[in-house]
Amino acid sequence: DSGVTQTPKHLITATGQRVTLRCSPRSGDLSVYWYQQSLDQGLQFLIQYYNGEERAKGNILERFSAQQFPDLHSELNLSSLELGDSALYFCASSVSAGGPLSGELFFGEGSRLTVL
Amino acid sequence: ILNVEQSPQSLHVQEGDSTNFTCSFPSSNFYALHWYRWETAKSPEALFVMTLNGDEKKKGRISATLNTKEGYSYLYIKGSQPEDSATYLCAATSGTYKYIFGTGTRLKVLA
Numbered sequence: 001d002s003g004v005t006q007t008p009k010h011l012i013t014a015t016g017q018r019v020t021l022r023c024s025p026r027s028g029d030l031s032v033y034w035y036q037q038s039l040d041q042g043l044q045f046l047i048q049y050y051n052g053e054e055r056a057k058g059n060i061l062e063r064f065s066a067q068q069f070p071d072l073h074s075e076l077n078l079s080s081l082e083l084g085d086s087a088l089y090f091c092a093s094s095v096s097a098g099g100p101l102s103g104e105l106f107f108g109e110g111s112r113l114t115v116l
Numbered sequence: 117i118l119n120v121e122q123s124p125q126s127l128h129v130q131e132g133d134s135t136n137f138t139c140s141f142p143s144s145n146f147y148a149l150h151w152y153r154w155e156t157a158k159s160p161e162a163l164f165v166m167t168l169n170g171d172e173k174k175k176g177r178i179s180a181t182l183n184t185k186e187g188y189s190y191l192y193i194k195g196s197q198p199e200d201s202a203t204y205l206c207a208a209t210s211g212t213y214k215y216i217f218g219t220g221t222r223l224k225v226l227a
Binding site for chain 2: 002035058098105109110
């Protein structure tokens with residue numbers, strides 16, 4: 001058990017809908033990272049928050065947004081869903097901010113999104 | 117753009133064989149190189165974090181080396197066991213706060 005909690009574990013929805021994925025980091029970790037893993041793809045970096053502020057952005061679509069709350073949990077909002085958004089979405093946390101202070105990442109079990 | 121590449125994509129070895137994989141990354145503005153082990157139906161778990169050129173890390177039968185000048189890292193598994201079967205991911209941070217992952221090497225150890 002990594003200590004990172006993601007909900008829901010599975011989610012099935014229709015095209016055009018909006019969903020919210022939630023992540024609670026390990027106790028004491030200030031950084032939260034979101035990754036997308038589509039079929040036969042590696043882990044694609046979406047976005048990072050550190051202590052409530054956006055720190056780095058990857059290939060995150062404009063239809064997607066995220067935030068980190070004062071209690072450090074994070075939510076990833078996916079809207080106007082398309083079939084291609086079906087993927088496993090991982091959240092990871094780290095005690096450090098990243099960059100020159102690159103501590104190991106602790107991953108949640110992922111949220112599997114299926115868009116029909 | 118930070119591009120992290122891993123080879124081979126997949127590998128089948130016999131139990132008891134030793135094996136190694138490669139991770140290549142841009143050497144400019146390098147901060148750290150991570151190795152993760154990802155078993156099917158689980159989440160990735162960190163094996164090593166390396167930052168200095170020439171770093172060598174070891175955990176049991178698994179070890180890793182780092183060459184930051186030429187931008188590569190090797191992961192070695194000595195005497196592979198079926199429980200070593202997993203996808204091995206490397207991730208690099210370089211000049212940004214992003215952890216960029218390679219696509220992984222899928223290892224299958226045959227009993």
